Amino acid sequence: MAIPLPVLLGLIAAGIAIALLFTHLLGWSATAQIDGAETALARFQLDYPDAAPTDIWVASDGSSALLAVDGGVGLVAVLGDRMVVRRLGRGMVASGRPHPPPTHLRLRDPGFSSLRLMLPETDAREAWLDRLAPCVQIAPAS
Amino acid sequence: MPAPDLPPIVQLAVPFFIGSILLEVTLAAVRGGARYETRDMITSLMMGVGNLVIGLLAGGAIYTLLSFFHGFAPVQLGELSWGWAPWLFVVCFVVDDLRYYWYHRLAHEIRWFWASHVNHHSSQHYNLSTALRQTWSYELTLGFVFRIPLVLIGFDPMMVLFVGGANLIYQFWIHTELIDKMPAWFEAVFNTPSHHRGHHAVNPRYLDANYAGTLIIWDRMFGTFVPELASDPPRYGLTTQLGTFHLLRVAFHELIALVRDATQPGLKPRERLGYIFGPPGWSHNGSRMTATQMKAEWVRRHPEDAGQPGLPARSTA
Numbered sequence: 422m423a424i425p426l427p428v429l430l431g432l433i434a435a436g437i438a439i440a441l442l443f444t445h446l447l448g449w450s451a452t453a454q455i456d457g458a459e460t461a462l463a464r465f466q467l468d469y470p471d472a473a474p475t476d477i478w479v480a481s482d483g484s485s486a487l488l489a490v491d492g493g494v495g496l497v498a499v500l501g502d503r504m505v506v507r508r509l510g511r512g513m514v515a516s517g518r519p520h521p522p523p524t525h526l527r528l529r530d531p532g533f534s535s536l537r538l539m540l541p542e543t544d545a546r547e548a549w550l551d552r553l554a555p556c557v558q559i560a561p562a563s
Numbered sequence: 564m565p566a567p568d569l570p571p572i573v574q575l576a577v578p579f580f581i582g583s584i585l586l587e588v589t590l591a592a593v594r595g596g597a598r599y600e601t602r603d604m605i606t607s608l609m610m611g612v613g614n615l616v617i618g619l620l621a622g623g624a625i626y627t628l629l630s631f632f633h634g635f636a637p638v639q640l641g642e643l644s645w646g647w648a649p650w651l652f653v654v655c656f657v658v659d660d661l662r663y664y665w666y667h668r669l670a671h672e673i674r675w676f677w678a679s680h681v682n683h684h685s686s687q688h689y690n691l692s693t694a695l696r697q698t699w700s701y702e703l704t705l706g707f708v709f710r711i712p713l714v715l716i717g718f719d720p721m722m723v724l725f726v727g728g729a730n731l732i733y734q735f736w737i738h739t740e741l742i743d744k745m746p747a748w749f750e751a752v753f754n755t756p757s758h759h760r761g762h763h764a765v766n767p768r769y770l771d772a773n774y775a776g777t778l779i780i781w782d783r784m785f786g787t788f789v790p791e792l793a794s795d796p797p798r799y800g801l802t803t804q805l806g807t808f809h810l811l812r813v814a815f816h817e818l819i820a821l822v823r824d825a826t827q828p829g830l831k832p833r834e835r836l837g838y839i840f841g842p843p844g845w846s847h848n849g850s851r852m853t854a855t856q857m858k859a860e861w862v863r864r865h866p867e868d869a870g871q872p873g874l875p876a877r878s879t880a
Contacts, residue, residue: 436581533806
Protein backbone atom coordinates (compact mmCIF):
# COMPACT_ATOMS: atom_id res chain seq x y z
CA MET A 422 0.00 0.00 0.00
CA ALA A 423 2.86 2.35 -0.79
CA ILE A 424 2.72 5.28 -3.19
CA PRO A 425 4.75 4.40 -6.32
CA LEU A 426 8.05 6.29 -6.18
CA PRO A 427 7.53 8.28 -9.43
CA VAL A 428 4.09 9.37 -8.21
CA LEU A 429 5.52 10.32 -4.81
CA LEU A 430 8.33 12.34 -6.36
CA GLY A 431 5.94 14.03 -8.80
CA LEU A 432 3.62 14.92 -5.95
CA ILE A 433 6.46 16.40 -3.92
CA ALA A 434 7.82 18.37 -6.88
CA ALA A 435 4.38 19.77 -7.69
CA GLY A 436 3.72 20.62 -4.04
CA ILE A 437 7.01 22.46 -3.65
CA ALA A 438 6.47 24.34 -6.93
CA ILE A 439 2.98 25.46 -5.92
CA ALA A 440 4.14 26.49 -2.44
CA LEU A 441 7.04 28.44 -3.97
CA LEU A 442 4.69 30.21 -6.38
CA PHE A 443 2.22 31.04 -3.59
CA THR A 444 4.77 32.53 -1.23
CA HIS A 445 6.59 34.43 -3.97
CA LEU A 446 3.39 35.95 -5.38
CA LEU A 447 2.35 36.91 -1.85
CA GLY A 448 5.53 38.98 -1.60
CA TRP A 449 7.18 36.75 0.97
CA SER A 450 10.46 36.64 -0.94
CA ALA A 451 11.27 40.20 0.13
CA THR A 452 14.41 40.54 2.20
CA ALA A 453 14.81 42.42 5.44
CA GLN A 454 16.55 45.77 5.48
CA ILE A 455 18.92 47.09 8.10
CA ASP A 456 17.55 50.60 7.96
CA GLY A 457 20.06 52.26 10.22
CA ALA A 458 22.61 51.99 13.01
CA GLU A 459 19.88 51.64 15.65
CA THR A 460 18.42 48.60 13.92
CA ALA A 461 21.87 47.00 13.60
CA LEU A 462 22.68 47.70 17.24
CA ALA A 463 19.33 46.41 18.51
CA ARG A 464 19.76 43.14 16.60
CA PHE A 465 23.38 42.73 17.68
CA GLN A 466 22.53 43.34 21.31
CA LEU A 467 19.89 40.62 21.21
CA ASP A 468 22.81 38.18 20.96
CA TYR A 469 25.42 40.27 22.79
CA PRO A 470 23.63 42.45 25.35
CA ASP A 471 26.89 43.89 26.72
CA ALA A 472 28.09 45.18 23.36
CA ALA A 473 28.84 48.89 23.36
CA PRO A 474 30.14 49.61 19.85
CA THR A 475 32.25 52.68 19.25
CA ASP A 476 31.33 52.84 15.59
CA ILE A 477 28.64 51.35 13.35
CA TRP A 478 28.55 51.14 9.56
CA VAL A 479 25.45 50.11 7.66
CA ALA A 480 25.62 49.17 3.98
CA SER A 481 23.75 51.56 1.73
CA ASP A 482 21.57 48.69 0.46
CA GLY A 483 20.71 47.67 4.04
CA SER A 484 22.08 44.15 3.59
CA SER A 485 24.78 44.21 6.24
CA ALA A 486 26.33 46.21 9.05
CA LEU A 487 29.58 46.25 10.95
CA LEU A 488 30.01 47.26 14.57
CA ALA A 489 33.33 48.14 16.20
CA VAL A 490 33.14 46.19 19.45
CA ASP A 491 35.57 45.27 22.16
CA GLY A 492 37.91 42.57 20.88
CA GLY A 493 36.79 42.49 17.29
CA VAL A 494 34.09 43.40 14.81
CA GLY A 495 30.39 42.71 15.12
CA LEU A 496 28.55 41.65 12.02
CA VAL A 497 24.84 41.87 11.26
CA ALA A 498 23.71 40.43 7.94
CA VAL A 499 20.35 39.91 6.33
CA LEU A 500 19.20 36.37 5.60
CA GLY A 501 15.84 36.34 3.89
CA ASP A 502 13.45 38.38 6.00
CA ARG A 503 15.54 37.87 9.15
CA MET A 504 18.98 38.89 10.37
CA VAL A 505 22.02 36.94 11.49
CA VAL A 506 24.72 38.08 13.90
CA ARG A 507 28.34 37.13 14.38
CA ARG A 508 31.12 38.51 16.57
CA LEU A 509 34.35 38.27 14.59
CA GLY A 510 37.45 37.85 16.69
CA ARG A 511 41.03 36.95 15.97
CA GLY A 512 41.39 34.37 13.19
CA MET A 513 37.65 33.89 12.67
CA VAL A 514 37.82 34.99 9.06
CA ALA A 515 39.48 32.45 6.76
CA SER A 516 40.28 34.94 4.05
CA GLY A 517 39.43 38.42 2.95
CA ARG A 518 39.76 40.25 -0.34
CA PRO A 519 39.29 43.99 0.05
CA HIS A 520 40.06 45.13 -3.52
CA PRO A 521 38.41 45.71 -5.84
CA PRO A 522 35.13 46.38 -4.01
CA PRO A 523 33.10 44.73 -2.72
CA THR A 524 35.14 43.28 0.10
CA HIS A 525 34.73 39.53 0.28
CA LEU A 526 35.02 37.80 3.65
CA ARG A 527 35.10 34.02 3.99
CA LEU A 528 34.37 33.02 7.57
CA ARG A 529 35.70 30.02 9.47
CA ASP A 530 32.10 29.17 10.23
CA PRO A 531 30.37 26.20 8.59
CA GLY A 532 27.00 27.87 9.26
CA PHE A 533 27.89 31.21 7.69
CA SER A 534 30.43 30.85 4.95
CA SER A 535 30.91 34.15 3.19
CA LEU A 536 29.82 37.73 2.94
CA ARG A 537 30.14 40.62 0.50
CA LEU A 538 30.58 44.05 2.06
CA MET A 539 30.17 47.20 -0.01
CA LEU A 540 32.33 49.38 2.19
CA PRO A 541 32.29 53.10 1.39
CA GLU A 542 35.06 54.55 -0.77
CA THR A 543 36.17 56.88 2.01
CA ASP A 544 38.60 56.92 4.92
CA ALA A 545 36.03 54.92 6.83
CA ARG A 546 36.74 52.01 4.53
CA GLU A 547 40.37 51.85 5.64
CA ALA A 548 39.30 52.13 9.28
CA TRP A 549 37.00 49.12 8.92
CA LEU A 550 39.64 47.12 7.06
CA ASP A 551 42.06 47.91 9.90
CA ARG A 552 39.53 46.63 12.42
CA LEU A 553 38.96 43.49 10.37
CA ALA A 554 42.69 42.86 9.89
CA PRO A 555 43.21 40.97 13.18
CA CYS A 556 40.29 38.72 12.24
CA VAL A 557 42.02 37.79 8.99
CA GLN A 558 45.19 38.41 7.11
CA ILE A 559 43.70 40.76 4.51
CA ALA A 560 45.83 41.35 1.46
CA PRO A 561 47.24 44.90 1.39
CA ALA A 562 45.78 47.40 -1.01
CA SER A 563 47.34 47.20 -4.44
CA MET B 564 -3.20 -12.92 14.99
CA PRO B 565 -1.12 -12.80 11.79
CA ALA B 566 1.32 -9.98 11.10
CA PRO B 567 -0.49 -7.25 9.15
CA ASP B 568 1.00 -5.57 6.10
CA LEU B 569 1.76 -2.22 7.75
CA PRO B 570 1.72 0.75 5.36
CA PRO B 571 4.62 3.22 5.07
CA ILE B 572 2.59 5.88 6.83
CA VAL B 573 5.08 8.72 6.53
CA GLN B 574 5.09 8.30 2.74
CA LEU B 575 1.31 8.13 2.70
CA ALA B 576 1.16 11.33 4.74
CA VAL B 577 3.10 13.35 2.15
CA PRO B 578 -0.05 14.58 0.32
CA PHE B 579 -1.48 15.61 3.72
CA PHE B 580 1.75 17.49 4.55
CA ILE B 581 1.72 19.36 1.24
CA GLY B 582 -1.99 20.16 1.42
CA SER B 583 -1.68 21.41 5.00
CA ILE B 584 1.22 23.71 4.12
CA LEU B 585 -0.71 25.20 1.20
CA LEU B 586 -3.69 25.68 3.53
CA GLU B 587 -1.52 27.37 6.17
CA VAL B 588 0.03 29.66 3.55
CA THR B 589 -3.48 30.58 2.39
CA LEU B 590 -4.73 31.22 5.92
CA ALA B 591 -1.61 33.24 6.72
CA ALA B 592 -2.26 35.39 3.65
CA VAL B 593 -5.93 35.88 4.49
CA ARG B 594 -5.85 36.45 8.22
CA GLY B 595 -2.17 36.64 9.23
CA GLY B 596 -0.80 34.83 12.26
CA ALA B 597 1.87 32.76 10.52
CA ARG B 598 5.05 33.89 8.81
CA TYR B 599 6.62 32.34 5.74
CA GLU B 600 9.71 33.31 3.77
CA THR B 601 10.19 31.72 0.36
CA ARG B 602 13.80 30.55 0.61
CA ASP B 603 13.39 29.45 4.21
CA MET B 604 10.36 27.37 3.23
CA ILE B 605 12.09 25.83 0.21
CA THR B 606 15.08 24.95 2.40
CA SER B 607 12.79 23.26 4.91
CA LEU B 608 10.94 21.32 2.23
CA MET B 609 14.15 20.19 0.54
CA MET B 610 15.52 19.04 3.89
CA GLY B 611 12.33 17.01 4.24
CA VAL B 612 12.78 15.48 0.79
CA GLY B 613 16.37 14.56 1.61
CA ASN B 614 15.32 12.99 4.88
CA LEU B 615 12.65 10.96 3.10
CA VAL B 616 15.11 9.72 0.48
CA ILE B 617 17.73 8.79 3.09
CA GLY B 618 15.00 7.03 5.07
CA LEU B 619 14.00 5.02 2.01
CA LEU B 620 17.61 4.06 1.35
CA ALA B 621 18.53 3.23 4.96
CA GLY B 622 15.20 1.85 6.13
CA GLY B 623 15.98 -1.71 5.13
CA ALA B 624 19.31 -1.74 6.94
CA ILE B 625 17.78 -0.34 10.12
CA TYR B 626 14.94 -2.86 9.96
CA THR B 627 17.49 -5.67 9.56
CA LEU B 628 19.49 -4.38 12.53
CA LEU B 629 16.39 -4.07 14.72
CA SER B 630 15.34 -7.58 13.68
CA PHE B 631 18.75 -8.88 14.74
CA PHE B 632 18.34 -7.42 18.23
CA HIS B 633 14.72 -8.54 18.35
CA GLY B 634 16.07 -12.08 18.14
CA PHE B 635 17.42 -11.65 21.68
CA ALA B 636 14.04 -10.61 23.12
CA PRO B 637 12.80 -13.01 25.83
CA VAL B 638 9.28 -12.79 24.38
CA GLN B 639 8.51 -11.94 20.76
CA LEU B 640 5.19 -10.20 21.18
CA GLY B 641 4.33 -10.27 17.49
CA GLU B 642 4.29 -14.05 17.53
CA LEU B 643 1.82 -14.35 20.40
CA SER B 644 -1.85 -14.86 19.66
CA TRP B 645 -2.57 -11.23 20.61
CA GLY B 646 0.72 -9.92 19.22
CA TRP B 647 -0.75 -7.61 16.56
CA ALA B 648 -3.85 -6.61 18.50
CA PRO B 649 -4.76 -2.92 18.22
CA TRP B 650 -4.24 -2.33 21.93
CA LEU B 651 -0.63 -3.51 21.60
CA PHE B 652 -0.05 -0.82 18.98
CA VAL B 653 -1.27 1.71 21.56
CA VAL B 654 1.10 0.31 24.21
CA CYS B 655 3.95 0.31 21.72
CA PHE B 656 3.13 3.90 20.71
CA VAL B 657 3.27 5.08 24.33
CA VAL B 658 6.52 3.21 25.06
CA ASP B 659 7.98 4.57 21.81
CA ASP B 660 6.88 8.07 22.78
CA LEU B 661 8.91 7.67 25.98
CA ARG B 662 11.81 6.48 23.82
CA TYR B 663 11.35 9.59 21.68
CA TYR B 664 11.39 11.85 24.75
CA TRP B 665 14.77 10.52 25.86
CA TYR B 666 16.27 10.46 22.39
CA HIS B 667 15.09 14.03 21.84
CA ARG B 668 16.35 15.16 25.23
CA LEU B 669 19.79 13.68 24.61
CA ALA B 670 19.74 15.19 21.11
CA HIS B 671 19.68 18.56 22.85
CA GLU B 672 22.04 17.75 25.71
CA ILE B 673 24.79 15.81 23.89
CA ARG B 674 26.50 17.55 20.98
CA TRP B 675 26.98 14.33 18.98
CA PHE B 676 23.24 13.90 18.62
CA TRP B 677 22.62 17.66 18.50
CA ALA B 678 24.87 17.83 15.42
CA SER B 679 22.12 15.88 13.64
CA HIS B 680 19.01 17.26 15.32
CA VAL B 681 20.15 20.89 14.95
CA ASN B 682 18.83 20.79 11.36
CA HIS B 683 15.27 20.74 12.62
CA HIS B 684 15.85 23.90 14.68
CA SER B 685 17.78 25.88 12.10
CA SER B 686 14.91 28.00 10.76
CA GLN B 687 14.09 31.37 12.27
CA HIS B 688 10.51 30.71 11.21
CA TYR B 689 7.94 28.46 12.79
CA ASN B 690 5.35 27.07 10.44
CA LEU B 691 4.27 23.73 9.01
CA SER B 692 7.20 23.69 6.60
CA THR B 693 9.53 23.83 9.60
CA ALA B 694 8.13 20.46 10.68
CA LEU B 695 9.59 18.93 7.52
CA ARG B 696 13.04 20.47 8.04
CA GLN B 697 14.43 17.11 9.10
CA THR B 698 17.92 15.79 9.61
CA TRP B 699 20.06 14.14 6.96
CA SER B 700 22.41 12.56 9.50
CA TYR B 701 20.11 10.62 11.85
CA GLU B 702 21.54 7.30 10.67
CA LEU B 703 25.11 8.62 10.62
CA THR B 704 24.91 9.76 14.25
CA LEU B 705 23.25 6.48 15.24
CA GLY B 706 20.03 7.99 16.54
CA PHE B 707 18.23 4.74 15.71
CA VAL B 708 20.00 2.87 18.54
CA PHE B 709 17.39 4.32 20.90
CA ARG B 710 14.84 2.02 19.26
CA ILE B 711 16.79 -1.12 20.19
CA PRO B 712 15.37 -1.35 23.76
CA LEU B 713 11.86 -1.57 22.30
CA VAL B 714 12.67 -4.58 20.14
CA LEU B 715 14.57 -6.15 23.06
CA ILE B 716 11.40 -5.80 25.16
CA GLY B 717 9.68 -7.83 22.48
CA PHE B 718 7.91 -5.34 20.21
CA ASP B 719 8.19 -6.34 16.58
CA PRO B 720 10.59 -4.08 14.58
CA MET B 721 7.84 -3.44 12.02
CA MET B 722 5.52 -2.23 14.78
CA VAL B 723 8.26 -0.08 16.30
CA LEU B 724 8.98 1.65 12.98
CA PHE B 725 5.26 2.06 12.30
CA VAL B 726 4.46 3.78 15.60
CA GLY B 727 7.60 5.91 15.22
CA GLY B 728 6.21 7.11 11.89
CA ALA B 729 2.85 7.78 13.49
CA ASN B 730 4.58 9.85 16.17
CA LEU B 731 6.36 11.88 13.49
CA ILE B 732 3.05 12.53 11.73
CA TYR B 733 1.47 13.67 15.00
CA GLN B 734 4.26 16.19 15.46
CA PHE B 735 3.61 17.81 12.07
CA TRP B 736 0.54 19.84 13.03
CA ILE B 737 2.08 21.33 16.19
CA HIS B 738 4.52 23.39 14.09
CA THR B 739 2.21 26.33 13.65
CA GLU B 740 1.54 29.79 15.02
CA LEU B 741 -2.03 29.73 13.76
CA ILE B 742 -3.25 27.79 16.80
CA ASP B 743 -2.84 29.57 20.12
CA LYS B 744 -3.95 27.09 22.79
CA MET B 745 -5.91 23.85 22.73
CA PRO B 746 -8.46 23.01 25.47
CA ALA B 747 -6.86 22.79 28.93
CA TRP B 748 -7.25 19.02 29.23
CA PHE B 749 -5.52 18.58 25.88
CA GLU B 750 -2.68 20.96 26.80
CA ALA B 751 -2.22 18.94 30.02
CA VAL B 752 -1.73 15.60 28.28
CA PHE B 753 -0.62 16.16 24.70
CA ASN B 754 2.13 18.07 22.97
CA THR B 755 0.56 21.13 21.34
CA PRO B 756 1.57 24.07 19.15
CA SER B 757 1.99 26.19 22.28
CA HIS B 758 4.29 23.68 24.02
CA HIS B 759 6.33 23.10 20.89
CA ARG B 760 6.73 26.80 20.07
CA GLY B 761 8.57 26.99 23.38
CA HIS B 762 10.72 24.06 22.36
CA HIS B 763 11.81 25.85 19.16
CA ALA B 764 12.51 29.14 20.93
CA VAL B 765 15.94 30.58 21.70
CA ASN B 766 14.79 32.72 24.62
CA PRO B 767 16.85 31.40 27.55
CA ARG B 768 13.84 30.23 29.56
CA TYR B 769 12.73 27.87 26.78
CA LEU B 770 16.12 26.29 26.06
CA ASP B 771 16.24 22.53 26.72
CA ALA B 772 12.52 22.27 27.44
CA ASN B 773 9.42 20.49 26.11
CA TYR B 774 11.06 17.48 24.47
CA ALA B 775 7.80 15.60 24.05
CA GLY B 776 6.78 13.88 20.86
CA THR B 777 3.08 13.23 21.38
CA LEU B 778 2.56 13.16 25.16
CA ILE B 779 3.70 16.22 27.13
CA ILE B 780 3.33 14.16 30.32
CA TRP B 781 6.95 13.04 29.98
CA ASP B 782 8.19 16.64 30.33
CA ARG B 783 5.92 17.15 33.30
CA MET B 784 7.21 13.91 34.89
CA PHE B 785 10.90 14.58 34.27
CA GLY B 786 10.89 18.30 35.09
CA THR B 787 11.56 19.73 31.64
CA PHE B 788 8.17 21.33 31.00
CA VAL B 789 8.11 25.10 30.46
CA PRO B 790 4.81 26.74 29.47
CA GLU B 791 4.74 29.31 26.69
CA LEU B 792 4.37 32.74 28.29
CA ALA B 793 2.70 35.68 26.60
CA SER B 794 5.19 37.91 28.43
CA ASP B 795 8.12 36.20 26.70
CA PRO B 796 7.06 35.40 23.12
CA PRO B 797 9.26 32.79 21.45
CA ARG B 798 12.02 33.82 19.05
CA TYR B 799 12.82 30.84 16.86
CA GLY B 800 15.96 29.19 15.54
CA LEU B 801 19.39 28.69 17.04
CA THR B 802 21.20 30.71 19.69
CA THR B 803 23.74 31.35 16.91
CA GLN B 804 21.53 31.62 13.85
CA LEU B 805 22.52 30.03 10.56
CA GLY B 806 23.71 32.47 7.92
CA THR B 807 22.89 30.37 4.89
CA PHE B 808 20.16 28.54 2.97
CA HIS B 809 22.72 26.22 1.37
CA LEU B 810 21.32 22.72 1.90
CA LEU B 811 24.63 20.96 2.57
CA ARG B 812 25.64 23.61 5.09
CA VAL B 813 22.24 23.44 6.77
CA ALA B 814 22.56 19.65 6.93
CA PHE B 815 26.14 19.29 8.09
CA HIS B 816 27.35 22.60 9.60
CA GLU B 817 27.31 21.37 13.17
CA LEU B 818 28.95 18.04 12.34
CA ILE B 819 31.74 19.94 10.56
CA ALA B 820 32.10 22.31 13.51
CA LEU B 821 32.19 19.37 15.92
CA VAL B 822 34.97 17.66 13.96
CA ARG B 823 36.94 20.92 13.74
CA ASP B 824 36.60 21.56 17.46
CA ALA B 825 37.51 18.02 18.49
CA THR B 826 40.52 17.80 16.20
CA GLN B 827 42.07 21.19 16.89
CA PRO B 828 45.69 20.88 17.99
CA GLY B 829 46.80 21.02 21.61
CA LEU B 830 43.76 19.54 23.33
CA LYS B 831 43.80 16.86 26.00
CA PRO B 832 41.82 13.69 25.16
CA ARG B 833 39.24 14.63 27.79
CA GLU B 834 38.73 17.99 26.08
CA ARG B 835 38.27 16.35 22.69
CA LEU B 836 35.61 14.10 24.21
CA GLY B 837 34.00 17.17 25.75
CA TYR B 838 33.49 18.68 22.30
CA ILE B 839 31.85 15.45 21.11
CA PHE B 840 29.83 14.28 24.09
CA GLY B 841 29.52 17.45 26.16
CA PRO B 842 26.49 19.69 25.86
CA PRO B 843 26.22 22.01 22.86
CA GLY B 844 28.12 25.20 23.70
CA TRP B 845 30.70 23.43 25.84
CA SER B 846 34.27 24.59 25.18
CA HIS B 847 37.60 23.76 26.76
CA ASN B 848 38.38 27.43 27.38
CA GLY B 849 34.94 28.69 28.40
CA SER B 850 34.65 30.85 25.29
CA ARG B 851 31.09 29.68 24.58
CA MET B 852 28.00 29.12 26.66
CA THR B 853 25.83 26.08 27.23
CA ALA B 854 22.06 26.40 27.66
CA THR B 855 22.46 26.13 31.44
CA GLN B 856 24.96 28.98 31.41
CA MET B 857 22.70 31.09 29.19
CA LYS B 858 19.84 30.66 31.64
CA ALA B 859 22.09 31.64 34.56
CA GLU B 860 23.38 34.64 32.62
CA TRP B 861 19.80 35.74 31.91
CA VAL B 862 18.95 35.58 35.61
CA ARG B 863 22.11 37.55 36.45
CA ARG B 864 20.87 40.32 34.15
CA HIS B 865 17.22 39.94 35.09
CA PRO B 866 17.14 38.89 38.76
CA GLU B 867 13.41 39.60 38.83
CA ASP B 868 12.96 36.53 36.58
CA ALA B 869 14.78 34.16 38.96
CA GLY B 870 12.80 31.03 39.70
CA GLN B 871 10.32 31.56 36.89
CA PRO B 872 9.53 28.55 34.68
CA GLY B 873 12.63 27.48 32.80
CA LEU B 874 14.99 29.71 34.79
CA PRO B 875 17.16 28.96 37.83
CA ALA B 876 16.31 30.34 41.25
CA ARG B 877 19.54 32.32 41.25
CA SER B 878 22.37 32.95 38.88
CA THR B 879 25.44 30.79 39.13
CA ALA B 880 27.12 32.52 36.17
